[in-house]
Amino acid sequence: MKRFVGPAGLTAILGTAVLMVIAFAGPGIWGEAATARSVPDRWTPAGAEFLFGTDDLGRDIFARVMVATRMSLLLTLGATAIGVTGGVIVGLTASILPKYPRRILIWLMDMLLAFPWLLLVLFFTVIWGATATGAMFAIGLAGIPNLTRLVYNLASSVSGQDYVRAARVVGVGPLGVLFRHILPNIANPLLVQVSASASVTLLSFAGLSFLGLGVQAPAYDWGRLINEGIGHIYTNPMAAIGPGVAIVFAGLVFTMIAEALADRPGQGLRGVAAAGRASLFPRGPGRKTRSDAAAVAPPVGGVDPGGDGTALAQVTDLSVSFPDGEGGFVERVRGVNLSVRPGEIVGIVGESGSGKSLTAMALAGLSDDRAIVKARTRRFDDIDLGTPLSRKEGKRLGTELGIVFQDPLTSLNPALRIGRQLTEVSRTHLGMSREEARQRAESGLDAVGIAEPRRRLKDYPHEFSGGMRQRAMIGMALTAGPRLIIADEPTTALDVTVQKQVLDVLHRAQRATDTAIVLISHDVALVSGFCDRVVVMKDGEVVENLDARRIREEARHPYTRGLIACLPDMRSDRTRPLPVIDDRSGPGEQDAGTPEVGAVSGAVRAGEESPL
Amino acid sequence: MTALALENLSIRYGTRPVVMDVSLSLAPGRTIGLVGESGSGKSSIANAVVGLAPISGGDILVDGVSAVGRGRRAREARRGVQLIFQDPYSALDPRMSVGDSIAEATLATGRKWTRAERHHRVRELLERVRVHPDRAGDLPGAFSGGQRQRITIARALAGEPQVLIADEVTSALDVSVQGTVLNLLRELQQDLGLSILFISHNLAVVRYMSDEIHVMCGGVIVESGPTEPLLDGPEDPYTRQLLSAVPVLGERMTFEEHVTP
């Protein structure tokens, strides 16, 4: 069964219980007090005897608020039901209609959505007249466009998923897809929205009754009570605020129900959390199977050849942790030593979650604000990155250290022209005039092979192609004459021929200015082909530090050897199966009898047998 | 005899042509590799063959029968082809047990299955892709990426296809599990005599998997032929460019030396 977790769930259950009890028992308990007239008591201010005071017939307003609970909730639920039913039917219908009827329907709903809800409600109220049921229909109907859009959006986000396409391929029809795949996957977000919309409905009902267009005397709901109370706000403010408190309370309960439903962490979230913890305890008790293999490997971390003080940038004993959201911390990088000498090209290779980007960002002094970075030394040239930077140090880092990220579309600011982004470092840090900076930017773009740089400076990033954007990004890093460029998966989002062009640009820059480069990638072939030295990372640790040219021969660690052997390259023997790295996490991968078991030795063997 | 044949296939999205006049024929038990960069039209071909995208010209023949259109014969022909998706995380319904997902795919066989038969078949298929059959009741969230991809392969097999289309099946996986998936595909092909259309942007992977390679660029096939001869002596400039751009382990990349400013 569904399990409410956390304070939101508890509040929701308690609040619902209170509302239910008052709605059921209210008229019985307070009914008499709510109708008993007493002329001498009329307009008594709020006090001990009458919590919210009395109205113009001397009736107890608090009792009336309690009695009105039933009516207010029933009308709200009725209107919500109308809106939700309509929205689900129209929205789901739209999601399986053919293209053109679907577009027309959605277009119509969008158009209705452009009008404020209240205006639609008033329109319908005119038609059905100012009565309680009229108002219920008006509010319910006016809610349909919004819920339709919602259901339709949810449904179409699901129907674009590969698993729906897979179901269509095996021959599941539109209705089958709807009931087997779409409905189960939108049910939860839909429930959340229904609760949220109930809270909105409640408020609009109150609003309508307040305007005198909803519930008519002698019946009353909360909104009507406010309406009656507000005229006497000087003598007894609680007459209006009392029922208001009831409305806000009920509204909050509905919101809490929504929160509680949304609160239940989905599979994905749980998965992410589990993955984070797994990396903190990478070795479960049952998974020590590799210790024998590790025994033949050199000490973890390898030798860091730049660690002798000649390095341009250096971290020693680096650890990076993040709060895990449950009060503890997850250590994602630990004990890492890394150094880059002037003009050197260092590659960091590893799989997703190996900590390679975190390490590089720590080296650049650009870690996430929430990350806890600890290191014995962490410096760029003579700048200590572990202490707050002085103005001058900031200036130097801004010019001497360039960064290139994986996705050039998100790493360039989409709202600023390329020119702006390429000139601001020169202008701010080097004190150049606008014209000087522009010329510098132009030659930067020219250096990375972008034609007509002068005209291109006026473009926005989205007007560039993917490869051009990445080259512009490199051009940007080059404008200030950096001594180190950190490139985090700079070609992963690009096609292989474009990748070559981008690497070419980096290579030339390095040649021309003797800039050092740190290149991060998951592609061991790429890293070995581009860099002088390759650092292999796994589960937040450096497992090996190798000469790129001799990687095949010198790799000792089983993980590195597996990495080298397990992917086909242009020389793999096509007649044999690929060797496989064992290890991969996930308790489920330990299926008995699979070929992965003991495959480490396979990986090692493949490494040894490789011709080169 | 061909398992799958494309005859002058053209596809357009709106007014934009994405595939133009592509022909190929896949013999039973063989693998054709389709290599090309993003936007070259590879995936559009995959979608068109299984009926997920409309075509604007040409024909698709599965075992000699046209698989184009909404007719009964075309639909039956299409069932002989199953598709394996790129991203194993979105290819399985997160709210449906993996066993149910596989069972659903037996629909494509066109036969009636009893509950017991279906149950048995699901276990058999899971075993075949080396996932423990007792885990059929688990949701996809409980599996790792590599396992999920093997489960989607089991689902594709449940339709008892003659042809498998593998569309970038390793791109979303970590390096260390890509090998398992490729090995599994090769093994299944040998055991079941499947024909495979293997689509990837990764030339090395395509080379490893395929008997024959077709190189796509801008919606057309620019060069095709048996794997070894084609890669040893590429004639089309684009193929050459592609080949020279693939990094080789431990070998310094060569760049044209420019006059630096």
Next chain:
Amino acid sequence: MGTAPRTHRPMAPVAAIARFNDRLSLRGSFAIRRSGRLVASLLIVVLASFFVVHLVPGDAVRAALGPTAPVGLVENTRADLGLDKPLPQQFTDYVGGLFRGDLGTSIQSRQDVAEVITSRFPTTLTLATLGFAVALVGALPLGMGAALIARSTKGGSANPVISGGLGVLIAIPDFLLSAILIAVFSVWLAVLPPAGWGDPGSLVLPVLGLSLGPMAYLARIVQVEMIKVLDSTYMTTAKAKRLPQRIVLFRHALPNIVTATLTVGGLLLSGLTAGTVIIETVFAVPGMGTTLISAVQTKDYPMIQGVVLVFALMVLGVNLLVDLILITVDPRTSISEG
């Protein structure tokens, strides 16, 4: 099989040209689609306001005049309103009247509807404009500040307080908020008048009552958007340039939240125009809202038709304005819509 003939890949230039054309036509087709939508919306608005009278179950004129009104009066009124003519002619008369600025005559007060609206419209417009301005001016710093606090190292503890505060402001309906404002500022502190419309002091409470809720809502949107921006890679790029904080915030972050803020702001603004109905009632402001409410209560259909039409036109105008601003402000609008 063998090798295919050496083709010269005609696609490459074709694709390039197609892409170029796509880009040229996108902005154009965006404008066309939007004006198409505007025309259709106008048509629906006019139709809806025309059909108000006809959709009322039973006899609208009888309902308006009450069960005791003599038959002769009902017949005369019906003739005055043109309701005895065939439907198509009624419609052409109605549309013709619109073009002449003739919205008919009130059943109840016999006043000219257009005249009444003209006299009430400026009040409502002032109220809505001021309300929107206050909401916008308040929401931007509030939301940005909240985001910065949430993303600062120690922000964890302050964040729920801010979100909670905004949440409560969003949850309180505007009429209740207005009642509280009156209770505090008019009754308790006695510094501002509780009702009326005239001197600047009398504007304060209605404008606040109208704008506080939307302000909180907008601030929430700004906060969410700002957090998204702060977490984005391009902000890391900006940080890597070690630019002064104010440049990072105002040059790099601010432009990226404008689109979302304006889109939601536009929706809020059109919501505000309708919100005036409630606020005017609470504070007894003589605007279109109070006119509409009394017209609905007295079933004065010609008046309802006129006021609903003007409100709907205001909403359409606001939406159009927001679209135009978005196109000029955000270089990507035309493309992301495609």
